[in-house]
Amino acid sequence: MYALLRALAGVALRWFYRSIQVEGRDRIPRRGAVLFVVNHPNALVDALLVGWVVPRRVLLTAKATIFGNPVAAMLLRWVGVVPLRRASDEKTAQGHIDRSRNEDTFLAVRQALQSGKAVLIFPEGKSHDEPAMAPLRTGAARMALDACGSGAAPMLAIVPIGLTFERKDTPRTRVLVQIGEPLRMEQWCAAQHARPVEDLTGEIDARLRAVTLNYTSAEEAARTVRLASTIAALIEPSRPLGEVDRELGVETSIARRIEELSMSLNTADLELRSRADAHRSDAGQLRRAVRRNGAGRRHQRHGARHVIVNPEPRDGQT
Numbered sequence: 001m002y003a004l005l006r007a008l009a010g011v012a013l014r015w016f017y018r019s020i021q022v023e024g025r026d027r028i029p030r031r032g033a034v035l036f037v038v039n040h041p042n043a044l045v046d047a048l049l050v051g052w053v054v055p056r057r058v059l060l061t062a063k064a065t066i067f068g069n070p071v072a073a074m075l076l077r078w079v080g081v082v083p084l085r086r087a088s089d090e091k092t093a094q095g096h097i098d099r100s101r102n103e104d105t106f107l108a109v110r111q112a113l114q115s116g117k118a119v120l121i122f123p124e125g126k127s128h129d130e131p132a133m134a135p136l137r138t139g140a141a142r143m144a145l146d147a148c149g150s151g152a153a154p155m156l157a158i159v160p161i162g163l164t165f166e167r168k169d170t171p172r173t174r175v176l177v178q179i180g181e182p183l184r185m186e187q188w189c190a191a192q193h194a195r196p197v198e199d200l201t202g203e204i205d206a207r208l209r210a211v212t213l214n215y216t217s218a219e220e221a222a223r224t225v226r227l228a229s230t231i232a233a234l235i236e237p238s239r240p241l242g243e244v245d246r247e248l249g250v251e252t253s254i255a256r257r258i259e260e261l262s263m264s265l266n267t268a269d270l271e272l273r274s275r276a277d278a279h280r281s282d283a284g285q286l287r288r289a290v291r292r293n294g295a296g297r298r299h300q301r302h303g304a305r306h307v308i309v310n311p312e313p314r315d316g317q318t
Contacts, residue, residue, distance in 0.1 A: 159179060
């Protein structure tokens with residue numbers, strides 16, 4: 001049944017999107033325990049894409065609220081989806097959270113990883129339309145640490161997958177699936193970490209951001225995408241007549257370079273401002289010192305001329 005649904009998903013995806021480019025497929029371990037961590041911009045389509053791209057059967061996790069319909073719950077469990085209960089969905093009227101709410105899910109994940117299977121989780125915890133990833137929940141890190149620490153899957157690999165859509169709701173647009181560098185848990189656990197859950201969540205976040213595009217606003221995203229598209233068109237060699245247009249990975253790579261350059265310029269701008277502030281502070285201190293010592297404007301002019309004409313102190317002068 002899983003193979004049939006995977007094939008049907010592939011047909012539907014290729015019918016809706018005109019190009020689905022996959023980068024880094026060779027980074028997916030062919031065997032052994034794997035935890036796929038994926039950004040979540042397009043609801044159910046994200047799971048279909050990963051299930052179709054990954055050449056292994058994948059145990060899916062999904063928010064528990066979609067299991068509210070008995071028919072949907074039966075179908076989801078049938079294809080191997082386990083519910084993940086978010087804290088925001090489990091608060092009682094008094095604001096208490098059931099800490100044991102995901103024990104069954106964590107057990108199912110641990111057993112799957114112990115058997116050398118692959119598990120998929122969306123660590124943002126929700127699908128959204130924001131131009132950047134949402135802050136990650138700690139579920140993925142806790143699952144990985146549980147599997148590694150319990151001895152169920154000490155050789156676990158965490159594989160980040162970034163999904164980039166040209167226009168996710170528009171037919172015949174392009175999609176890019178980027179598989180990032182796997183994080184080997186036996187190496188990570190061998191090091192000492194003061195806050196294992198938080199540190200591992202931060203590492204997963206960094207690896208996901210390396211295969212996704214993240215902007216501070218929708219306007220910034222639109223500007224960068226337009227610029228990347230223009231640059232790609234200018235540098236691209238002429239294609240033979242009838243050949244399909246360029247894949248989304250070209251523009252995404254350029255957009256990422258623009259993002260990195262923009263961050264570098266912002267950092268340099270902050271440094272220049274800091275230096276200018278320091279110089280202004282030094283100049284202010286100098287003016288105050290001059291006033292305290294009774295030097296008038298005429299003396300200041302002569303002093304400035306002396307510094308310009310004789311920038312280096314002579315022997316015995318300071």
